[in-house]
Amino acid sequence: SQTIHQWPATLVQPVGSPLSLECTVEGTSNPNLYWYRQAAGRGLQLLFYSVGIGQISSEVPQNLSASRPQDRQFILSSKKLLLSDSGFYLCAWSVRLMRDEQFFGPGTRLTVL
Amino acid sequence: GESVGLHLPTLSVQEGDNSIINCAYSNSASDYFIWYKQESGKGPQFIIDIRSNMDKRQGQRVTVLLNKTVKHLSLQIAATQPGDSAVYFCAEDYNKLIFGAGTRLAVHP
Numbered sequence: 498s499q500t501i502h503q504w505p506a507t508l509v510q511p512v513g514s515p516l517s518l519e520c521t522v523e524g525t526s527n528p529n530l531y532w533y534r535q536a537a538g539r540g541l542q543l544l545f546y547s548v549g550i551g552q553i554s555s556e557v558p559q560n561l562s563a564s565r566p567q568d569r570q571f572i573l574s575s576k577k578l579l580l581s582d583s584g585f586y587l588c589a590w591s592v593r594l595m596r597d598e599q600f601f602g603p604g605t606r607l608t609v610l
Numbered sequence: 611g612e613s614v615g616l617h618l619p620t621l622s623v624q625e626g627d628n629s630i631i632n633c634a635y636s637n638s639a640s641d642y643f644i645w646y647k648q649e650s651g652k653g654p655q656f657i658i659d660i661r662s663n664m665d666k667r668q669g670q671r672v673t674v675l676l677n678k679t680v681k682h683l684s685l686q687i688a689a690t691q692p693g694d695s696a697v698y699f700c701a702e703d704y705n706k707l708i709f710g711a712g713t714r715l716a717v718h719p
Contacts, residue, residue, distance in 0.1 A: 503653075538618050540699060540709035541654075556706075587653050595706045598644055601653035 499524035503588050503602040510609055516561075516575040518605050520588030523569065528590040530571040531599060532563055535585040547571060548594055583609045618697060620714040629687040631713050633700035638681060642703035645674055645685045648712070649696045657685070657698075692717050 500523045522528050529548055533541040543556045545563035553563050560579050564572045585606050589599040623629045641662040646654035660667045660674045667674050673686040683700050699712035
């Protein structure tokens with residue numbers, strides 16, 4: 498069966514520090530991968546998606562970047578965090594791009610102080 | 611845990627009652643819809659989906675109804691249990707999944 502992992506589970510970082518959140522998927526090959534941010538009381542905002550190694554599409558301009566160095570690994574990064582980057586970050590995967598149920602990881606709660 | 615669901619509309623029900631959670635979607639061209647359940651501090655979990663060529667789909671204790679005329683989706687949970695307490699949100703597929711903000715379901719014994 499497929500599983501999706503995210504780490505760390507929680508993170509507290511000072512403004513201006515770098516960020517690296519990792520997501521890995523097991524049990525499937527060539528998944529479509531997604532990064533979402535969820536603010537309290539808000540819906541999920543799609544940040545990035547990837548159809549394959551090295552292929553990243555950005556949905557919104559922001560202080561974040563994403564990379565996919567391996568088929569089942571998706572990384573969310575920032576060089577300098579802003580207060581507004583605080584939120585709950587979710588990684589997800591699907592079989593077909595945008596057209597199927599997406600399976601979500603457990604999320605990372607990021608607090609920028 | 612993550613404070614998902616602050617300031618969300620809340621539906622309070624008694625254990626054993628049926629729950630109906632509603633969702634208005636945006637795009638008449640959307641052809642696929644999903645309901646997710648999100649417990650505090652966790653990622654969303656798939657509950658049930660429906661395609662636009664259907665108006666009703668049933669799962670275990672859950673039913674999704676789709677009214678394309680008024681762009682409305684509902685999730686019915688039968689015999690609601692304390693474990694059903696969570697935030698529920700719908701998603702529509704319009705070139706990408708677009709998620710609603712959600713409704714908090716609170717189940718009281």
